[in-house]
Amino acid sequence: xxxxxxxxxxxxxxxxxxxxxxxxQGCAVLQPYDMEVGAGTFHPATTLRSLGSKPWAAAYVQPxxxxxxxxxxxxxxxxxxxxQYQVLIKPSPANLQELYLGSLAAIGIDMDLHxxxxxxxDWESPTLGAWGLxxxxxxxxxxxxxxxxxxxxxxxxxxxxxxxxxxxxxxxxMYVLGIDHVMDMPYSxxxxxxxxxxxxxFQQTEQEYSRWNFDVADTDVLLRHFEEAEAECARILAExxxxxxxxxxxxxxxPAYDQTIKASHIFNLLDARGVISVTERQAYIGRVRALAKxxxxxxxxxxxxxxxxxDAA
Amino acid sequence: xxxxxxxxxxxxxPARMQxxxxxxxxxxxxxxxxxxxxxxxxxxxxxxxxxxxLAVEDVLERSPDLKEERKGPRVDAPEKxxxxxxxxxxxxxxxxxxxxxxxxQVYFAMIQTPGREASAIxxxxxxxxxxxxxxxxxxxxxxxxxxxxxxxxxxICLMTREDGSEVVDLDxxxxxxxxxxxGHRFMGGDxxxxxxxxxxxxxxxxxxxxxxPAERADTIWHDATxxxxxxxxxxxxDNGLLAEVAGLVEWPVVLMGExxxxxxxxxxxxxxxxxxxxxxxxxxxxxxxxxxxxxxxVANIETRDNGATILAGNQKVLAARLSDAKFFxxxxxxxxxxxxxxxxxxxxxxxxxNKLGSxxxxxxxxxxxxxxxxxxxGADAEAAQTAARIAKADLQSEMVYEFPELxxxxxxxxxxAAGYDAAVAAxxxxxxxxxxxxxDVPTAPLSVTVALADKLDTLTGFWAxxxxxxxxxxPFALRxxxxxxxxxxxxxxLRVSLSSLLSxxxxxxxxxxxxxxxxxxxxxxxxxxxxxxxxxxxxxDGADDLTLLVKRAKALSDVLGTEDGVNLVQGYKRAAxxxxxxxxxxxxxxxxxxxxxFAEVDEERALFDVLTATSPAIAADLKAEDFAGAMGKMxxxxxxxxxxxxxxxxxxxxxxxxxxxxxxxxxIRQTVGQVADLGRIEG
Numbered sequence: 001x002x003x004x005x006x007x008x009x010x011x012x013x014x015x016x017x018x019x020x021x022x023x024x025q026g027c028a029v030l031q032p033y034d035m036e037v038g039a040g041t042f043h044p045a046t047t048l049r050s051l052g053s054k055p056w057a058a059a060y061v062q063p064x065x066x067x068x069x070x071x072x073x074x075x076x077x078x079x080x081x082x083x084q085y086q087v088l089i090k091p092s093p094a095n096l097q098e099l100y101l102g103s104l105a106a107i108g109i110d111m112d113l114h115x116x117x118x119x120x121x122d123w124e125s126p127t128l129g130a131w132g133l134x135x136x137x138x139x140x141x142x143x144x145x146x147x148x149x150x151x152x153x154x155x156x157x158x159x160x161x162x163x164x165x166x167x168x169x170x171x172x173x174m175y176v177l178g179i180d181h182v183m184d185m186p187y188s189x190x191x192x193x194x195x196x197x198x199x200x201x202f203q204q205t206e207q208e209y210s211r212w213n214f215d216v217a218d219t220d221v222l223l224r225h226f227e228e229a230e231a232e233c234a235r236i237l238a239e240x241x242x243x244x245x246x247x248x249x250x251x252x253x254x255p256a257y258d259q260t261i262k263a264s265h266i267f268n269l270l271d272a273r274g275v276i277s278v279t280e281r282q283a284y285i286g287r288v289r290a291l292a293k294x295x296x297x298x299x300x301x302x303x304x305x306x307x308x309x310x311d312a313a
Numbered sequence: 314x315x316x317x318x319x320x321x322x323x324x325x326x327p328a329r330m331q332x333x334x335x336x337x338x339x340x341x342x343x344x345x346x347x348x349x350x351x352x353x354x355x356x357x358x359x360x361x362x363x364x365x366x367l368a369v370e371d372v373l374e375r376s377p378d379l380k381e382e383r384k385g386p387r388v389d390a391p392e393k394x395x396x397x398x399x400x401x402x403x404x405x406x407x408x409x410x411x412x413x414x415x416x417x418q419v420y421f422a423m424i425q426t427p428g429r430e431a432s433a434i435x436x437x438x439x440x441x442x443x444x445x446x447x448x449x450x451x452x453x454x455x456x457x458x459x460x461x462x463x464x465x466x467x468x469i470c471l472m473t474r475e476d477g478s479e480v481v482d483l484d485x486x487x488x489x490x491x492x493x494x495x496g497h498r499f500m501g502g503d504x505x506x507x508x509x510x511x512x513x514x515x516x517x518x519x520x521x522x523x524x525x526p527a528e529r530a531d532t533i534w535h536d537a538t539x540x541x542x543x544x545x546x547x548x549x550x551d552n553g554l555l556a557e558v559a560g561l562v563e564w565p566v567v568l569m570g571e572x573x574x575x576x577x578x579x580x581x582x583x584x585x586x587x588x589x590x591x592x593x594x595x596x597x598x599x600x601x602x603x604x605x606x607x608x609x610x611v612a613n614i615e616t617r618d619n620g621a622t623i624l625a626g627n628q629k630v631l632a633a634r635l636s637d638a639k640f641f642x643x644x645x646x647x648x649x650x651x652x653x654x655x656x657x658x659x660x661x662x663x664x665x666x667n668k669l670g671s672x673x674x675x676x677x678x679x680x681x682x683x684x685x686x687x688x689x690x691g692a693d694a695e696a697a698q699t700a701a702r703i704a705k706a707d708l709q710s711e712m713v714y715e716f717p718e719l720x721x722x723x724x725x726x727x728x729x730a731a732g733y734d735a736a737v738a739a740x741x742x743x744x745x746x747x748x749x750x751x752x753d754v755p756t757a758p759l760s761v762t763v764a765l766a767d768k769l770d771t772l773t774g775f776w777a778x779x780x781x782x783x784x785x786x787x788p789f790a791l792r793x794x795x796x797x798x799x800x801x802x803x804x805x806x807l808r809v810s811l812s813s814l815l816s817x818x819x820x821x822x823x824x825x826x827x828x829x830x831x832x833x834x835x836x837x838x839x840x841x842x843x844x845x846x847x848x849x850x851x852x853x854d855g856a857d858d859l860t861l862l863v864k865r866a867k868a869l870s871d872v873l874g875t876e877d878g879v880n881l882v883q884g885y886k887r888a889a890x891x892x893x894x895x896x897x898x899x900x901x902x903x904x905x906x907x908x909x910x911f912a913e914v915d916e917e918r919a920l921f922d923v924l925t926a927t928s929p930a931i932a933a934d935l936k937a938e939d940f941a942g943a944m945g946k947m948x949x950x951x952x953x954x955x956x957x958x959x960x961x962x963x964x965x966x967x968x969x970x971x972x973x974x975x976x977x978x979x980x981i982r983q984t985v986g987q988v989a990d991l992g993r994i995e996g
Contacts, residue, residue, distance in 0.1 A: 076633070076636075077633065091454075091455040091456040092454050092455050092464075093455070094455065094464070094466070097324060111499050112499070112614075112616060112617065113616050113617070113618060113622045113623075114614075114616075114622060114623060114626070115612040115613055115614050115623045115626075116498075116499070117325075117561060117562075117613060118324070118325035118362075119325075119328075119561065120325075120327035120328065120329070122450065132452070133450060133451075133452040133462075133463065134463075135325060139626065140622070140623045140625075140626025140627050140630070141592050141610065141626060141627040141630045141631070142626060142629075142630045149452050149453075149454050149463075149464070151452055151453065158453075159453075159456075160455060160456035160457075161452070161453050161454050161455060161456075163454075175626070180629075277662075277664065
């Protein structure tokens with residue numbers, strides 16, 4: 001298991017090695033989802049594809065936004081925009097732990113020198129109506145990944161069960177590269193003609209977004225957008241399954257799910273703006289969860305969700 | 314006789330579940346074996362992060378043959394009844410026996426259940442155990458439907474005898490039993506086969522796994538304390554943490570590391586909590602200074618650099634954590650030194666309960682009540698109100714947001730930093746107490762005042778909105794709060810009418826008061842005071858002065874432990890019964906006017922004398938609230954009362970004498986009933 005792998009030299013090299021590694025293990029290397037999400041789990045390649053009976057294996061980087069974590073680029077580890085690396089394999093293979101450890105070796109972590117531990121951490125996403133059991137993976141006392149066996153998503157029992165791996169890329173890379181402040185981390189190779197650090201790429205955007213998230217975002221507009229997304233999601237799913245134009249059965253689970261993602265992110269923004277009270281919070285989470293459930297219900301009616309024409313008979 | 318070895322090898326089992334799971338494995342398997350007739354001499358279970366293990370010694374080779382006789386219907390019973398019986402016992406008619414009984418000829422079935430091979434029984438029992446295992450939370454994985462705490466990978470199920478061992482065959486959703494297992498995840502090498510328990514333990518150790526959790530815990534504690542001792546330091550004991558850490562490793566390697574100098578000035582509790590909660594580190598203290606100076610972490614691996622990389626990594630993570638803590642501490646100190654006002658105001662945005670307003674509104678109520686209670690507790694009213702106002706301010710601090718378990722303690726630090734008097738600052742920490750039946754009760758008047766006000770506000774508030782505990786549901790811990798009030802009053806000897814403190818409950822006030830009395834009964838029962846004793850005292854005026862009530866109850870309870878006391882109660886009841894009957898019959902109340910000159914016999918006169926002589930002394934005791942003294946003197950009346958009943962017929966022909974005797978009984982009832990209503994004593 002101990003890799004003879006050389007140490008990576010930059011943030012991007014770590015990402016590339018993960019892409020390579022999981023590609024070699026048979027995962028489809030997908031691209032990030034083109035919407036604002038709070039975590040890699042929100043990508044439909046995880047949320048929706050973990051539902052239904054069809055096998056699935058995908059890996060991807062997902063830019064993620066958590067407005068309340070903004071620190072104007074000053075905190076060594078906290079960012080309102082960061083990257084997650086996400087792997088989802090359904091059904092979870094028996095050697096998923098070994099595969100995971102292989103990925104750590106691939107990015108230069110020598111298992112003979114480090115202390116890798118699987119520490120209980122049950123995962124739950126109240127907004128997605130999802131939960132699973134697993135661990136946070138520690139390397140020398142630092143959490144480097146989440147490892148989860150999905151049990152339920154969008155209120156549906158997962159059959160078969162997906163294994164999900166989530167790496168917090170900045171934190172993991174800082175550890176591997178020995179960097180103390182995220183902004184000091186080499187983004188591209190330090191020997192490149194124009195070497196860029198993480199801070200060269202993101203210092204300014206962290207400031208801009210922190211200011212906007214906390215103080216400037218128009219809450220009235222956001223509240224309206226939330227309601228609109230919520231209404232649109234329901235409207236999309238209320239359309240008849242058969243498209244009157246093509247005559248084909250087309251259930252629009254993904255477009256509806258986009259509205260769920262939107263509502264969820266707007267909720268996060270409103271939260272950062274401090275306009276949601278403790279009691280209201282639960283109600284908003286419940287509203288997003290209701291949308292996620294509707295989308296899950298719709299997705300399992302689609303072919304990708306395991307529906308076959310015989311099911312209709 | 315053969316031994317049995319079972320190993321269930323899985324992905325990492327949560328540390329907190331391991332000990333219980335090992336015991337459950339032992340119980341389920343051995344219970345199942347015994348139920349099937351398979352007895353054994355000894356069983357022991359073990360757990361590591363990746364395996365549950367059961368070793369059973371001296372198991373029977375077979376369960377014994379069983380013979381059972383069952384009585385059936387009569388021979389001339391309807392055919393249907395006979396058929397039903399045959400179905401029930403699984404025999405045919407010609408296999409039945411016919412016996413002559415009193416009522417005629419009756420069928421008997423002799424059911425023979427031959428013993429079964431141990432391996433067949435064990436296979437069944439183990440499969441049932443795995444399929445129905447009582448994990449607090451379990452999961453499915455892959456495409457299967459089996460549930461386990463985390464994916465189950467392999468099963469050893471081995472019967473071992475002196476001449477060898479055999480695998481007990483088992484196939485649970487594709488996992489076949491065998492004799493093969495793995496050692497440590499990183500240091501254990503390839504899978505290996507085992508022949509018996511001793512062989513298993515030895516091979517595991519070679520493959521860097523210590524099977525016994527107690528042995529792992531011992532190693533950790535031993536190495537940690539030695540390492541600390543060598544540097545003149547000591548490890549802060551924490552058995553919960555020790556058990557947890559022992560459940561996180563199969564091969565414990567203890568490492569001691571430095572806490573950065575920047576952080577050594579943080580409060581010891583902050584260092585300790587941060588290190589324990591986030592990193593599962595032990596704190597290492599310098600006994601000379603009392604400060605936490607180092608930490609101990611337990612790795613699961615031996616490395617060629619003797620843990621240097623691991624320690625460096627852990628130190629780095631700790632530094633990041635403690636930077637956060639230091640940041641919180643310094644920010645909080647700034648707010649505190651500015652007077653804590655922003656925190657107090659900030660509590661206005663925190664909902665306590667949607668029907669009971671914000672935390673700030675709640676604090677305003679507590680402040681008002683603290684002012685009133687000061688007269689009861691002997692605290693300075695102004696200081697009590699000041700303390701109440703800041704007592705919960707730390708809920709708004711960054712440190713308490715991060716470490717909720719430090720609430721109160723941080724408040725004390727911050728109040729001191731803000732320049733409050735030490736007694737006021739202490740209220741921040743102490744007003745939460747007592748938290749349970751064994752928690753210490755505050756004694757400082759300021760702390761007692763605010764602790765009472767806090768709990769009374771909670772109770773009256775939830776009663777007013779009708780959110781009372783029901784059955785096992787008590788989401789707002791109201792029983793605990795009521796017990797807290799009771800203990801605060803009793804242990805500080807406070808004299809107050811509890812009822813007068815409950816007006817905020819509105820119409821529910823009386824209900825709340827009886828809830829208090831119920832809690833008091835539970836509390837006193839634990840101290841050996843019977844509920845009827847408390848009822849007897851509750852019947853007296855001013856029973857909502859709990860201190861007085863308990864004084865009465867203790868005195869009564871003590872005297873009931875003596876023969877005189879028990880007989881006195883009998884005498885009292887006899888007097889009261891005769892009186893009640895006479896009063897009902899005559900339609901008058903016999904309450905005064907007993908006169909010794911109408912006494913006819915010596916015993917009667919003697920009773921008059923002793924009552925006259927004792928009454929003033931009893932009254933004096935009662936005035937001084939010396940209930941024990943009063944009860945003692947009442948108990949001394951027992952002999953003359955008994956003698957009186959022995960010698961005298963109360964309902965005599967002579968109406969003057971009868972009235973006089975009834976009035977005398979009334980005097981007894983009145984005198985003896987001054988501590989408690991003895992009529993409520995059972996028996």
